[in-house]
Amino acid sequence: MERNLTHIALFAALIAVLGLVPKIDLAAGVPITAQSLGVMLCGTVLGARRGALAVLLFLALVAAGLPLLSGGRGGLGLFAGPSAGFLVGFPIAAFVAGWVVERTTLTPAIAAGAGAVIGGIGVLYLFGITGMSIALGKSWTEASYLALAFLPGDIVKAVLAGLITQAIARMRPGALMSRA
Amino acid sequence: MLTLTSPVETPFHLVPAGAKMASLCAITAGLIAVSSPVLLALILLGTVGLMAAGGRVFLLQGLRLLRPLWPFVLIVGVWHLWTAELGEGAVILLRLVIVVMLANLVTMTTRLSEMIGVIERLTAPLGRIGLSPRLLALAVALVIRFIPVLAERVGQIRDAIRARSPRSPGWRLVVPATLAALDDADHAAEALRARGGLG
Numbered sequence: 001m002e003r004n005l006t007h008i009a010l011f012a013a014l015i016a017v018l019g020l021v022p023k024i025d026l027a028a029g030v031p032i033t034a035q036s037l038g039v040m041l042c043g044t045v046l047g048a049r050r051g052a053l054a055v056l057l058f059l060a061l062v063a064a065g066l067p068l069l070s071g072g073r074g075g076l077g078l079f080a081g082p083s084a085g086f087l088v089g090f091p092i093a094a095f096v097a098g099w100v101v102e103r104t105t106l107t108p109a110i111a112a113g114a115g116a117v118i119g120g121i122g123v124l125y126l127f128g129i130t131g132m133s134i135a136l137g138k139s140w141t142e143a144s145y146l147a148l149a150f151l152p153g154d155i156v157k158a159v160l161a162g163l164i165t166q167a168i169a170r171m172r173p174g175a176l177m178s179r180a
Numbered sequence: 181m182l183t184l185t186s187p188v189e190t191p192f193h194l195v196p197a198g199a200k201m202a203s204l205c206a207i208t209a210g211l212i213a214v215s216s217p218v219l220l221a222l223i224l225l226g227t228v229g230l231m232a233a234g235g236r237v238f239l240l241q242g243l244r245l246l247r248p249l250w251p252f253v254l255i256v257g258v259w260h261l262w263t264a265e266l267g268e269g270a271v272i273l274l275r276l277v278i279v280v281m282l283a284n285l286v287t288m289t290t291r292l293s294e295m296i297g298v299i300e301r302l303t304a305p306l307g308r309i310g311l312s313p314r315l316l317a318l319a320v321a322l323v324i325r326f327i328p329v330l331a332e333r334v335g336q337i338r339d340a341i342r343a344r345s346p347r348s349p350g351w352r353l354v355v356p357a358t359l360a361a362l363d364d365a366d367h368a369a370e371a372l373r374a375r376g377g378l379g
């Protein structure tokens with residue numbers, strides 16, 4: 001019980017700290033933020049329920065006014081703006097990613113990568129594009145064009161999530177709570 | 181840890197957090213019914229006026245919080261210029277800016293402890309399935325306590341990687357950072373158990 005609480009709190013702190021790291025520039029010149037990678041890791045490392053709770057805790061603190069989102073953003077304004085859909089989708093994406101890792105017996109790299117694609121891209125974009133279409137007054141398909149720009153970066157992020165989860169599974173086998 | 185609450189005291193600081201959030205929801209819902217650009221522009225001026233009532237520093241902080249919106253304003257603006265639907269574009273953008281400004285006003289005039297209180301009250305029904313508000317308070321305290329700890333650890337990891345390679349660390353520091361989080365979580369859990377656990 002204590003272990004659950006501290007892991008949820010520490011991973012919420014990890015998401016915040018990864019937001020302080022400058023944007024990661026990939027070989028193709030597409031920048032990705034380490035923070036969304038952290039959100040995926042909450043799911044793939046902690047499992048569905050704990051991962052979602054960690055992300056929810058993080059979002060609660062952002063809503064309460066802490067500037068924890070990458071770029072020092074925070075406050076209720078973010079939940080009223082066009083990115084609100086993505087913010088709402090984060091805990092659900094982490095849940096789905098963790099669910100995929102928990103339910104399959106594939107190697108962590110593949111399971112986490114698949115979870116990050118289904119959760120971090122599929123589910124997240126569903127919520128994010130819906131949020132953008134509402135806030136910007138565009139149709140769903142029009143808003144999806146805006147989100148497409150981030151797709152290459154997110155695919156790389158999914159692969160990274162798989163590799164990182166695999167590394168953690170090797171270095172701290174007991175700590176991978178999604179496969180405990 | 182610095183919050184986004186404004187140090188400048190305004191009358192809004194005295195309004196209870198729950199009332200502010202409820203009015204925010206009500207106004208947001210009401211704005212959907214307004215479709216005249218002129219009326220929305222007036223409402224926007226009124227909102228800016230509310231912020232200006234807190235003084236110059238307060239107003240500047242409020243305007244700075246709007247910065248994340250600029251790419252969207254640009255995209256929607258250019259979009260509607262292209263399709264020559266300026267009126268509709270103005271309505272969308274005005275509504276967006278008003279709602280975000282009002283939400284930021286709530287954030288700037290509500291202390292962190294008050295917001296946590298609102299969240300505690302909202303999650304109180306979950307107490308029946310075992311998620312007591314005391315756990316939430318402890319979790320919040322842990323997150324706030326550990327962010328500087330992890331940030332320093334990540335700084336050390338970055339320095340270590342940069343000492344060994346000319347390239348910027350990038351994603352390579354996520355593995356050590358996550359391991360640091362896992363180890364700290366285990367130690368904190370032991371410390372909690374040593375002090376009587378969560379009961």
